[in-house]
Amino acid sequence: MPKFQAAINSAMRLRNSIGLEVGLLVLVYTLGHWFWRSQLAIGAATWYATPQDTQLNLALAGYWYAFASVPLFQFILGRWYLRLLIWFRFLWQVSRLNLHLIPTHPDRTGGLGFLGKTAYAFSPILFAQGALLSGIIATQILFEGKILPSFKVEIAGFVAFFVLVILCPLGMFMPPLLRAKRKGLGEYGALVSRYVQEFDGKWVRGGAPKSEELLGSGDIQSLADLGNSYSIVQEMRVVPFGIKDVTPLVVASVLPLLPLLLTVFSLEDLVKRLVRILV
Secondary structure, three states: OHHHHHHHHHHHHHHOOHHHHHHHHHHHHHHHHHHHHHHHOOOOOOOOEEEEOOEEEEOHHHHHHHHHHHHHHHHHHHHHHHHHHHHHHHHHHHHOOOOOOOOOOOOOOOOOOHHHHHHHHHHHHHHHHHHHHHHHHHHHHHHHOOOHHHHHHHHHHHHHHHHHHHHHHHHHHHHHHHHHHHHHHHHHHHHHHHHHHHHHHHHHOOOOOOOOOOOOOHHHHHHHHHHHHHHHHHOOOOOOOOHHHHHHHHHHHHHHHHHHHHHOOOHHHHHHHHHHHHO
């Protein structure tokens, strides 16, 4: 417990660090501004700027957009990324502790199944990232004449990358889970084997006392319970998450991208297609 508490305290110190946030703010107004201006700002005339040769002449609203709105968004997003890193570091520290994992735990992950549910907390980040990507793609479609199908690789890569970013750190618990499963299979396998041999000798080979009836005997229920316990060990996952934990993250990533379909289909056509799919 002292090591676990130390990991918590370390994570809290980093989360509340003013120095890190000041550094992030400086990064936003230097590297962040350069990245936006060189990579994200489009080269066509827009409401916030007009390109001239290699320069981008900002309108009055453009100055607010470039030096207030965009940095604020980058700062908030960067702050979430920072917390992601702190969370990953905390998971790494916890995974190195001497964890007491129970192979027969009903969650099929030795008692760590709750960690898969923590991924839901990062759904807002994925939604925000999806909205950002959606805005970038929409801008290029509306102002540069590109079409939505040309971005299918970027969209698929975006969804896969960010879902993996959220879930892969949980893979740090794979070694202890593998050890627990391997140990559980050996221990429960030996227990099942011993019980089955005794059950076979008692009820199949005629070793049971004549006064004891098979009907109503608790031995059969015990055999079934032991078999269920061994099945749980066999089904034990080596990562503390399942497909049910992945689906909400994918939905959160894709949801902000759905309005882009209106650049390909009219609203009426889109509704008809959805009705056809659902019905």
